[in-house]
Amino acid sequence: DSGVTQTPKHLITATGQRVTLRCSPRSGDLSVYWYQQSLDQGLQFLIHYYNGEERAKGNILERFSAQQFPDLHSELNLSSLELGDSALYFCASSEGGAGNTIYFGEGSWLTVV
Amino acid sequence: DAKTTQPNSMESNEEEPVHLPCNHSTISGTDYIHWYRQLPSQGPEYVIHGLTSNVNNRMASLAIAEDRKSSTLILHRATLRDAAVYYCILKVAGSARQLTFGSGTQLTVLP
Numbered sequence: 168d169s170g171v172t173q174t175p176k177h178l179i180t181a182t183g184q185r186v187t188l189r190c191s192p193r194s195g196d197l198s199v200y201w202y203q204q205s206l207d208q209g210l211q212f213l214i215h216y217y218n219g220e221e222r223a224k225g226n227i228l229e230r231f232s233a234q235q236f237p238d239l240h241s242e243l244n245l246s247s248l249e250l251g252d253s254a255l256y257f258c259a260s261s262e263g264g265a266g267n268t269i270y271f272g273e274g275s276w277l278t279v280v
Numbered sequence: 281d282a283k284t285t286q287p288n289s290m291e292s293n294e295e296e297p298v299h300l301p302c303n304h305s306t307i308s309g310t311d312y313i314h315w316y317r318q319l320p321s322q323g324p325e326y327v328i329h330g331l332t333s334n335v336n337n338r339m340a341s342l343a344i345a346e347d348r349k350s351s352t353l354i355l356h357r358a359t360l361r362d363a364a365v366y367y368c369i370l371k372v373a374g375s376a377r378q379l380t381f382g383s384g385t386q387l388t389v390l391p
Contacts, residue, residue, distance in 0.1 A: 169323065215376075262376075270326065273323050274321075
């Protein structure tokens with residue numbers, strides 16, 4: 168158990184819909200990262216938040232957005248869903264700053280039908 | 281980010297040592313070498329990291345070449361539970377920057 172909690176574990180939704188994935192980082196971790204893993208693309212970095220502020224953006228679509236709240240939990244919002252958005256979405260956390268180890272959650276399986 | 285090169289796949293017999301190589305010829309002086317692994321249907325898991333000296337922990341050992349252009353992750357006695365994709369990643373020291381994953385090495389452990 169990494170200490171990073173993601174909900175829901177599985178989600179099935181229709182094209183065009185919107186979903187929210189939730190992440191609770193390890194206690195005390197200030198950095199939260201989101202990754203997408205689909206069969207043909209491997210692990211792709213989406214976005215990084217540190218203590219509520221966006222720090223880096225990767226290959227995140229405009230239809231996707233994220234935020235980190237004052238209690239440090241984070242949400243990834245996916246809208247106007249397409250079939251190709253079906254993937255595993257991972258949240259990870261670290262101390263931030265000089266902390267080198269990043270801990271990953273178990274992921275949220277999203278299936279768009 | 282400096283790039284790493286790993287074999288696509290490797291096989292090992294159970295209870296034998298496994299040496300997983302990684303080349304990183306463009307590594308900079310401030311890059312740490314990190315290894316993560318991902319078991320099927322699970323999130324990536326930290327294995328070990330190092331800068332210049334060889335490192336050991338309860339999971340594995342990391343051997344780093346003197347010129348730091350390559351490294352080897354050593355699993356001393358492979359078990360079936362070690363079957364996973366192993367990623368070698370460079371990360372700037374003291375940075376909260378994200379990890380950039382390549383395609384990794386798929387390790388198959390044969391009983």
